[in-house]
Amino acid sequence: MTQEDASLEARLEEQEQFEPPESFVEQANVSDPGVYEEFEENWPECWERAADLLSWDSEYDTVLEDGDAPFYEWFTGGELNASYNCLDRHVEEGAKNRAAIKWEGELGETRTYTYGDLLNEVEAFAATLRDLGVEEDDVVTLYMPMVPELPIAMLACARIGAPHSVVFAGFSADALATRMNSADSEYLVTCDGYYRRGDALDHISKTNEGLEDVDHEVSDVVVVDRLGDALDHSLSANQHDYDDLVDEHAGASVEPVSRDAEDMLFLMYTSGTTGQPKGVKHTTGGYLAYTAWTSQAVLDVKPEDTYWCSADIGWITGHSYIVYGPLALGTTTVMYEGTPDYPEKDRLWEIVEKNRVDIFYTAPTAIRAFMKWGKQYPERYDLSSLRLLGTVGEPINPRAWKWYYQHIGNEDCPVVDTWWQTETGGMMITTLPGINTMKPGSAGPPLPGIGAKVVDANGEEVDAGQAGYVMVDKPWPGMLRTLYQNDDRFITEYWQEYSDEDADEWTYFPEDGAKIDDDGYITILGRVDDVVNVSGHRLGTMEIESAVVGVEGIAEAAVVGGDHEIKGEAVYVYAIPEDGYDAGDELAERAIQGVVDSIGPIAKPEEVIFTPELPKTRSGKIMRRLLEDIASGNELGNTSTLRNPDVVDDIAEQAESN
Numbered sequence: 001m002t003q004e005d006a007s008l009e010a011r012l013e014e015q016e017q018f019e020p021p022e023s024f025v026e027q028a029n030v031s032d033p034g035v036y037e038e039f040e041e042n043w044p045e046c047w048e049r050a051a052d053l054l055s056w057d058s059e060y061d062t063v064l065e066d067g068d069a070p071f072y073e074w075f076t077g078g079e080l081n082a083s084y085n086c087l088d089r090h091v092e093e094g095a096k097n098r099a100a101i102k103w104e105g106e107l108g109e110t111r112t113y114t115y116g117d118l119l120n121e122v123e124a125f126a127a128t129l130r131d132l133g134v135e136e137d138d139v140v141t142l143y144m145p146m147v148p149e150l151p152i153a154m155l156a157c158a159r160i161g162a163p164h165s166v167v168f169a170g171f172s173a174d175a176l177a178t179r180m181n182s183a184d185s186e187y188l189v190t191c192d193g194y195y196r197r198g199d200a201l202d203h204i205s206k207t208n209e210g211l212e213d214v215d216h217e218v219s220d221v222v223v224v225d226r227l228g229d230a231l232d233h234s235l236s237a238n239q240h241d242y243d244d245l246v247d248e249h250a251g252a253s254v255e256p257v258s259r260d261a262e263d264m265l266f267l268m269y270t271s272g273t274t275g276q277p278k279g280v281k282h283t284t285g286g287y288l289a290y291t292a293w294t295s296q297a298v299l300d301v302k303p304e305d306t307y308w309c310s311a312d313i314g315w316i317t318g319h320s321y322i323v324y325g326p327l328a329l330g331t332t333t334v335m336y337e338g339t340p341d342y343p344e345k346d347r348l349w350e351i352v353e354k355n356r357v358d359i360f361y362t363a364p365t366a367i368r369a370f371m372k373w374g375k376q377y378p379e380r381y382d383l384s385s386l387r388l389l390g391t392v393g394e395p396i397n398p399r400a401w402k403w404y405y406q407h408i409g410n411e412d413c414p415v416v417d418t419w420w421q422t423e424t425g426g427m428m429i430t431t432l433p434g435i436n437t438m439k440p441g442s443a444g445p446p447l448p449g450i451g452a453k454v455v456d457a458n459g460e461e462v463d464a465g466q467a468g469y470v471m472v473d474k475p476w477p478g479m480l481r482t483l484y485q486n487d488d489r490f491i492t493e494y495w496q497e498y499s500d501e502d503a504d505e506w507t508y509f510p511e512d513g514a515k516i517d518d519d520g521y522i523t524i525l526g527r528v529d530d531v532v533n534v535s536g537h538r539l540g541t542m543e544i545e546s547a548v549v550g551v552e553g554i555a556e557a558a559v560v561g562g563d564h565e566i567k568g569e570a571v572y573v574y575a576i577p578e579d580g581y582d583a584g585d586e587l588a589e590r591a592i593q594g595v596v597d598s599i600g601p602i603a604k605p606e607e608v609i610f611t612p613e614l615p616k617t618r619s620g621k622i623m624r625r626l627l628e629d630i631a632s633g634n635e636l637g638n639t640s641t642l643r644n645p646d647v648v649d650d651i652a653e654q655a656e657s658n
């Protein structure tokens, strides 16, 4: 490091607050600090501002219908189509030749779809789906990697009013079957395979394996041919080649179906406290308005921008901020198929330079990896096109924030640390880049109109500096409406009712711990339920546990998250072997493979620690916190309340020796 670099780093290390650059503020979509008050004073009508970003087939009557809380409804009476809003209207307004999607394959091939091209392709695929028999409200499952056909299929579903349920391609065959069963989904769009670190990965075999466990008839499966000759595979009777079908329907015109604002746009399964994933339901009006508004206000997206979110569309971040938000605003959205270190650790920066990317949105885990690889990789490229940087998915440590700000943003770009969830549909807590001071490590204040607070176990707001729980005391348009076919679980998982003299108040609990400071900035501390966050990916420890105990030779298991330098958290398994089984590498390997088979490689345990007993309270509950501390190498607290305190030392010793 040169002396100049060292003094710059030392200065940044000291600095706790950063102001948005003047040049950014001057051009920001939202730069008037009065916006907070405006939303506060005019709530809920303030949300018309979000709805106004969309084109409605018929105007809504009521902004918020709260008669049946917490089953809130937004923009009721209004009708619209999401695909029309993301495509047709931009074409009608003269943007036919503007790039909508710029796709880059891992091997370096590129494809650009203008808004005109994308509309044609979406219409052809919408006509295909209709011909296959897909009707309005049928759930279509999309088990696809980062290929352009994924957003095309999403928009085609939206066009004909068929909700999609995207299953992350990295999930296992089991996970696909569970989700198709839960949604009674009879149609599937999938892919033969995709590239990872230069290798052609077989996706179709995994798909077929999953289909064997679907408990109802699957009418049709459409298979995108991504790999060509790199993978030989045959199609069974109800499987069709995507290109053949789309060629047959080329030039088709499919009128976008007018959907009620509250009609389901999509389902997205996410992990919770039980082994069963939750089917989060998002709607057409509220969700689209909310993602468009937050893309405009927080990501500062403008139609002439090239915007890149490096998430996978298989997660909510990709739905909201690769597909729906950016396309609703008519901008150019970049999609990259592969990993950031293939063929070299500079791949992302090469893509930024080549496409003159204006806005870049990624996860802290990626930033920590960039940091570890070193600044020489971004330094090879001209990143001066960047105007704004964002992060999402997990807490960002101030060091990583500053590295991002300095080495990617050249101290010229605001960084927005955006807190939100699958359930919230869009961002909830973050600075507005054209207005607020940034404090690395703290997401920021709640967005205008968002009633996020930090409360103690009694629901009372905590003092500045004290830890508590995030709670949201007002509904917002992007919120989930329910868990698919499970209204009871929706209430018990998320809502608490408080009655006062005037009214019944419902509050939403996201299950995150947090602190708040004197300026109302919220620092997220992490999940307070049995969910781990590995590289920004949300996984249920119960799901992993049931995979581990499904392995022959394992009697009992407890799964926890432990600190990890790059991933944020990693999965640790504590397992009791069955009598007659050797607690050795072979059993550990099988336990790990059991998790990979049942969920996918993202859930792969970092370590399996065998123990004759798990630490339990006198009432028989596993002391997970203690296991988390062991996994993270933390000081262990008081163990005297345990039924079996001795076991803790044994486990800690064992973990250390591994």
Ligand code: PRX
Residues within 6 Å of the ligand: 270, 316, 317, 391, 392, 393, 394, 395, 396, 417, 418, 419, 420, 421, 422, 423, 443, 510, 511, 512, 524, 526, 527, 533, 536, 537, 538
């Ligand atoms: O714990 C919070 C963490 O990710 C959880 C939501 O995960 P998921 O539904 O998969 O959505 C991820 C992408 C929106 C939250 O409960 N989380 C998300 N963003 C942040 C965060 N933790 C800290 N800071 C963030 N910016």
